[in-house]
Each structure stands twice: as structure tokens, then as C-alpha cells.
Amino acid sequence: MKVSLRWLREFIDLPTEDPSELEQVLVSLGHEVEAVERHLPDWSGVSVGRVESIRPHPSADRVRLVTVTTGSTQREVVCGAWNFAEGAIVAFAPAGSTLAGGVELEPRAIRGVQSAGMVLSERELGLGSDHGGILVLDPDTPIGAPLEDVIGLPDVVLDLKITPNRPDVMSMVGVARELAAYYELPFRTPELQPPTVPGRSMTKVTIADPEGCWRFAGREVSGTAYGASPLWMRRRLQLAGVRPISLVVDVTNYVMIELGQPLHAFDRDRLAGGIIEVRRARGGEMLRTLDGIERALTPDDLVVADRENAKALAGTMGGEDSEVSESTTNVLIEGAAWDPPTVMYMSRRHGLRSEASARFERGVDPNLPPDAVARAALLIIELGGGESPAEPIDEVARAIQPVSIELRLADVTRVLGPGFTTQSVAGLLRRLHMEVIEGEPSTVTVPTYRRDLTRPIDLVEEVARLWGYDRFDETIPTGASGGWTREQKRRRLMWSILTGAGLSQAVNLPFLGAEDLAAADYPEDHEARSTIRIRNPLNEELSTLRTSLLPGLLRSARANTSRGAEAVSLFEEGRVFFNRRWGVDERVPDQPERLAFVCLGPFAESRLGQPPRLADFDTAAGLWRRLATGLGLEGTSIEAASEPGFHPGRTGRVVLAGNAIGFVGEIAPSTAAAYGLEGRVAAAELDLASLLAPPAPWVFAEPSPYPAVDFDLAFELAGDIPVAALVDATRAAGGDFVEDLRVFDVYTGPGLAEGSRSVAIRYRLRSPEATMTGDEAGAVRQQMIVAASALGARLRGAG
Numbered sequence: 001m002k003v004s005l006r007w008l009r010e011f012i013d014l015p016t017e018d019p020s021e022l023e024q025v026l027v028s029l030g031h032e033v034e035a036v037e038r039h040l041p042d043w044s045g046v047s048v049g050r051v052e053s054i055r056p057h058p059s060a061d062r063v064r065l066v067t068v069t070t071g072s073t074q075r076e077v078v079c080g081a082w083n084f085a086e087g088a089i090v091a092f093a094p095a096g097s098t099l100a101g102g103v104e105l106e107p108r109a110i111r112g113v114q115s116a117g118m119v120l121s122e123r124e125l126g127l128g129s130d131h132g133g134i135l136v137l138d139p140d141t142p143i144g145a146p147l148e149d150v151i152g153l154p155d156v157v158l159d160l161k162i163t164p165n166r167p168d169v170m171s172m173v174g175v176a177r178e179l180a181a182y183y184e185l186p187f188r189t190p191e192l193q194p195p196t197v198p199g200r201s202m203t204k205v206t207i208a209d210p211e212g213c214w215r216f217a218g219r220e221v222s223g224t225a226y227g228a229s230p231l232w233m234r235r236r237l238q239l240a241g242v243r244p245i246s247l248v249v250d251v252t253n254y255v256m257i258e259l260g261q262p263l264h265a266f267d268r269d270r271l272a273g274g275i276i277e278v279r280r281a282r283g284g285e286m287l288r289t290l291d292g293i294e295r296a297l298t299p300d301d302l303v304v305a306d307r308e309n310a311k312a313l314a315g316t317m318g319g320e321d322s323e324v325s326e327s328t329t330n331v332l333i334e335g336a337a338w339d340p341p342t343v344m345y346m347s348r349r350h351g352l353r354s355e356a357s358a359r360f361e362r363g364v365d366p367n368l369p370p371d372a373v374a375r376a377a378l379l380i381i382e383l384g385g386g387e388s389p390a391e392p393i394d395e396v397a398r399a400i401q402p403v404s405i406e407l408r409l410a411d412v413t414r415v416l417g418p419g420f421t422t423q424s425v426a427g428l429l430r431r432l433h434m435e436v437i438e439g440e441p442s443t444v445t446v447p448t449y450r451r452d453l454t455r456p457i458d459l460v461e462e463v464a465r466l467w468g469y470d471r472f473d474e475t476i477p478t479g480a481s482g483g484w485t486r487e488q489k490r491r492r493l494m495w496s497i498l499t500g501a502g503l504s505q506a507v508n509l510p511f512l513g514a515e516d517l518a519a520a521d522y523p524e525d526h527e528a529r530s531t532i533r534i535r536n537p538l539n540e541e542l543s544t545l546r547t548s549l550l551p552g553l554l555r556s557a558r559a560n561t562s563r564g565a566e567a568v569s570l571f572e573e574g575r576v577f578f579n580r581r582w583g584v585d586e587r588v589p590d591q592p593e594r595l596a597f598v599c600l601g602p603f604a605e606s607r608l609g610q611p612p613r614l615a616d617f618d619t620a621a622g623l624w625r626r627l628a629t630g631l632g633l634e635g636t637s638i639e640a641a642s643e644p645g646f647h648p649g650r651t652g653r654v655v656l657a658g659n660a661i662g663f664v665g666e667i668a669p670s671t672a673a674a675y676g677l678e679g680r681v682a683a684a685e686l687d688l689a690s691l692l693a694p695p696a697p698w699v700f701a702e703p704s705p706y707p708a709v710d711f712d713l714a715f716e717l718a719g720d721i722p723v724a725a726l727v728d729a730t731r732a733a734g735g736d737f738v739e740d741l742r743v744f745d746v747y748t749g750p751g752l753a754e755g756s757r758s759v760a761i762r763y764r765l766r767s768p769e770a771t772m773t774g775d776e777a778g779a780v781r782q783q784m785i786v787a788a789s790a791l792g793a794r795l796r797g798a799g
Helices: 019-028 147-151 172-183 232-239 247-259 340-349 356-358 369-384 407-415 422-432 456-466 486-500 514-520 551-562 617-631 670-673 689-694 723-737 773-793
Strands: 002-004 030-038 047-058 059-069 074-079 090-094 108-110 112-113 117-119 155-161 196-200 203-207 211-220 263-268 273-278 286-288 292-298 302-305 310-313 330-338 387-392 393-396 402-409 435-437 442-446 566-577 578-581 593-600 634-638 645-657 661-668 679-686 709-718 738-747 758-763
Touching: 002 232, 019 030, 019 155, 019 172, 019 617, 030 172, 047 147, 074 090, 074 112, 108 709, 147 232, 172 247, 196 302, 203 211, 203 393, 211 273, 211 369, 211 387, 232 247, 247 263, 247 356, 247 369, 263 310, 273 330, 286 310, 286 758, 292 369, 302 340, 302 486, 330 340, 330 369, 340 356, 402 407, 407 422, 407 456, 422 435, 422 442, 422 456, 486 566, 486 617, 486 689, 514 551, 514 670, 551 566, 551 593, 551 679, 593 617, 593 689, 617 661, 617 679, 645 679, 661 670, 661 689, 679 689, 709 723, 723 738, 723 758, 723 773, 758 773
Parallel strands: 196 387, 203 273
Antiparallel strands: 002 155, 030 155, 047 059, 047 090, 059 074, 090 117, 108 112, 211 330, 211 393, 263 330, 273 302, 286 292, 302 310, 402 442, 435 442, 566 593, 593 679, 634 645, 645 661, 661 679, 709 758, 738 758
């Protein structure tokens, strides 16, 4: 937002002329000043003159002799421009003046006639690129005045960086309002009401989409003249970074910068049926916008249409076939309150950013449109003539009322410290034009242009902002020191385990598309298909909230491999979303947290003389076991299972304390191919809450001082019996004597029945009361063998 200080002074009597002081004040109010531009006149000796007479050049047809008076002196010059007549008010430079670019003007003879100066164009003054004619000033411009005074130079322009939550400051009135609150001064608003004639507007307006358009205001101006806007308006627009075009268009831009409400001007005669309808675009509908681009519209686009076609993208840009042109005499000025997300997604989807969309997507005051269109009608009538009916257009689909917030003094002192009273807080808020009913709590009514203030803490911030951050004492916080919660500690431990294993953390957008669901081949009743569609998606590939983290990780893996990465190991934690109510808050969808990882290509270190091991099921299972061990999880196991998107024979269900919490394994080849990935892809997706839940408290037991008994057992096990089942059965049979056991060998091959495998387990027994005898250890051993037999396992080597 570029703020001309000369223009700003129309709204507030600033107590200082020092731009650096104003810069400091604006920064203290939270508005960063990115640049300070000083504009000086690029000429000297130029003043305002009046053309007294014009006569032909005695020896040239294309130039004329023009007599110009500046009040005190009168000179004759030779001029080749023909866009002015006797009585015109012009910029005159006598001999001895300096023009733009440092050009010194000297007397010169042109075809035998001495020229004592020049009548100047905008280009010769450095005010613009127009060199086709003389700069003609307003008729009431004082003769003899220095041109820089008429133009408004010198001037200083402050380039403000406005935060997204403060669209109210993207206007001259908004900046004046902020400075008025700081300096405790009144500020002025421009005159709004235009002269009117009896009658009502001829255009009929219908809001067919009240979610997208909350209010539509309009003013008609009939019989206005097309032409250029006056120099003072063009100069102000240029300083604000806006290119002047024509009177009506310039007025809409001028009011936008002045009040903060973007406007659009329609040629009323080009609106079929005299009808305006705010609706969603029809499938296949086309619109050529003012930038000359033919745009294909979708039902996600909100448009302003007449009886036949779309005429403008709401809040973004108008269309060519209804724009104001040289033939325009009847104008409809439109000002509306649009739904900010609708404008934001629409402008981004079309790659069309404009001054209007930048304001609307932040949230313009929904009650400002009637005043803005009235102001625009007033300026058009004053500068271009015409008349406006007394009854304007004002259709309200969704009335927005000021918000009331209860604020306790304790809320202020708790955050800002002592020194505030109910009265002092109320005084500060009233300076920001809020209504305050003092009490405990006080009731604060917030103007509708401050849509960012919804909570007591927001008001506390306003108090601090106006009080001055530099006035608070530097203090050390008192009370109990902060620290990570147990869940935060476990989360960081989880990160450490995964990064220590060679994985990198990924952060993906929380969206997926129909292609992702098809790639995993989810059945229709699978919870992954319980998706929530985005109202205004960036594109169809990312049109729903994700129900799994794996699609995003697989896309990230593809992005890495397509850039030459041989090995990719990524993990991500985040929420997934299901189309059902969340137990924590039934107002929003269910959104559990998940942890997922994918690994492909060489993984871990390679051994001397051997190729590196490629990621596979063992990689996924090993990462899970490392994670479970590092987090201290007990009662974990992996059971053979199948899951859409995973390889049907290389997938396991992860069980923790008897509950299934996810899957580990390899991605199905068809799913990997859908993402352009070759080879095996190790992956897992797990319930994060189960991993971060605090483990059971440790129970300390006195260690046994007696020696242990170690022995090995090898069982022949059918392929459909999980090894974990064998381990659990023999552990249970050994009872409290089993101190430790581990599987140290799995063999398949000759000597075994087809489909069977040999599982060797090492056991350690220890008695807490005495040294175990051979008979006692043998009895426990036999109980284990019996338990294994009941499961279907056979002790190898037994007769």
C-alpha cells in the first residue's frame, strides 16, 4: 500500500512533516514501511499559463503561434500541438527553464519566428508518456502558480507492507484512522453522497449464491462523458502504483485506494436485459477478462452475469464485453462484499492476482459497498457530468453485524502486566473507534471493518499496540518454568529414532485426489474412501482431504527419484481426515494423527564385497522394531495381513497391547507403478497417538542372584503359523522362570516338509528362589515342547 503524504493530509492534520517520524509511528502500530519514496519536480521555472490567442504561422502549416500569459508576463511561442484552443490553461516554460531530464530551454527561431518558450506535454515534464498533445489543466487552476504546487510536489510516498489480517489499512482512510488513534486526533472522511434525480435504478440485481456474495451495492450514472481523468487524480493514482486509463475506470481505482473498497464499472447498455445475477459459472462457460485472456470457467467460479453470459469474475477482474469504452455514456458502478476464501481460491486457480482480489481475499468491510459506490458516483458526476437516480441498488444476502466481545481487566493485566484500569483500557479502545460499555467484564463492540478482532486476547493486543510496545518494562517471567510435555518428549524421541535410522522428514499438502484412491484399489467400503471434498480445490488432483499419508510420501519419493536420487527414505507425521464426527470435537471431522514412512533403493550400509541391501519388507519391519524398542513399547507383534495398497504377501498388521495400530510391509507393485516407482518400496502407516501414549510405569523387581540355565529348541513350523505365536506359547508355558528368549535362526530347505520352516529359539531360565536343578529345567523345557505341539509345531530331532 503506497501512501502519498500530500493525499493523506486531506484526511488528517498530521502533527509532523518528518517522514521518518511517521515511519516509526506506523511501525510501532504494526505496519512495516518497506520503502520511503521522495518525489521532487523534474523541472524548474515552469508555471501555469493561459492561452490568450492562437494564430497561424506565416511560413508553416503544421505549427501555430500561441500567445501565453502567466499573469505578469506574456510571451509568444511556436507550438505543433492542436489539442487545445484559446482560453486553455497550460503548463508554460519560458526560455531559461529546465525540463525533465535536465534539458535547458533556450530561445530559438522556428521557420523565421522566434519562440520564447514552450507549452508542455506530460512527457516533457516527466509526468507520463503521453507526447501526443499539450497538457491541459483544469479551468480553475490559478494563473501564474508554480506548476509543482498544482501537481502536488514535492511529495513523500510511504510503501507499507500490510499484514493479511488488516485489509482495513489498505486505504488512505484506513491509514489516517490508525494515525488518528495514535496521535489522538480527529480524522476526516470524504464526501459520499452524490447529487441525485428522482427515480430508482433500472438494473435488477439477484444474488443467487449468498454464500459467495453477501452484499451487492450499485449506483447508476447516466449521460456521463468518456475521457481522461484530471491531472491531480492521475498523479495520485500513479504515486499509488496504479496506471490511469479513463475517467470512469480511474474513479473506481481512486475510490478503492481512498476507502479500501474495490469497485467495478460496467457499461450498463451492454448488460443484456438490464439484469445482474451473481451466480456460479456454468460448466463450459467462457469469459474473456480485461487482460485479454479467454478463460474457461467451472462451477467453482463465482461470476457477475447478465441475462445471457458471465460478465466478470467476482472480486477479481471484469470482462471485455461489458467494459467501459469511448462509446459509454451510461455506467453501473458495482461494489460488493465477497466471501474471502471464494475470491482467494478463484484468483489463484486462474493465476489472476489483482488489486481487488488482494483486498477481497483478506476481507473488506462488508458494510462499505454502499458508501463506496456513492463516492464513485459523486466523483464521476463532478468530473464527467451525468445524473444518478435517488434510489440506488443495495441487495443484502447476508447481514454482517458488529461483533461484541467481553473483556475483563484481568485478561489485560495477566498478559500486559499491572498499570491498567478499566477506564484506561476503555479509553485506548475508544481511540480505535470501538464502543465500550465499562464494567467487569466490559463489553466492547468492534466495527465491521475490523474482522480480525473476535476474542478477548485480540483486544489485549490492540491495547498493547496503541499503548506502545516500547513502554513495557523488560521483565523476566515469574512462576513455574515451562518445558516439554511427555508427549512432546516422546515425539522428539521418535524423530530422533527415525532420523538416526537414515530417514528424512517430509511435509506434504494434506490433500489427495481420485487417482490416489484408485492407485491403492481401496474397496468402496474402506475407510480411506470416506473422504471430505474441498469446496474450492487448487486442482482435481488435490480435491479431497487426505485419508492416508502414503500418497503424499509416494509423490515425494517420485519427485526425488525423477531428479536422480537412487535411494529415498522419508517419514511424515500429520493428520488424516474422515467424513465422520471427531470424538474430541463433534463440530469438525474425525482427524487422527498418523506416522508413515517409505523407503526404496539401497538402505543401510553395504558390507565389504557385497552389493547394498535394497529396501524390502524386512526394512519396514526392522524400522518398526527399532521404533518400538526406542519408545519402550511392550506387547508388540506383527501378524500376517493384507491391506489395499500393500503387497498381499509381504504385509503385516502391527499389534500393540492387543490392538491393531497400522501396517508395515511393501507397497503393491501396481500401486508403486501408479506413482512411477520401480522396485520394492518398504512402507508403514501407524496410529501416532498409540506410539506417543505414555508407557506403563516401570515395575522394579529384585534380581535373582542364582545362576541361569540356557538351552536351545528348534521347532518345525507350518508356514501358516506365525513365529510370534510359537514364541508366545512357549513363553507362557515357561511361566515366571523364563527370563529371556529370542529367535536366532529360521531355516527353510532340504529336510523339511514343503511349506514348513525351522525356527530356533534360545531360552534363558532362572529361579528367583534357588539354583534350578536339571530336573526342574527339564520339566519347564517339556512344558514348552507340549505347548508348541498343541500349536502344531514339532520339535526337530525328536523321535
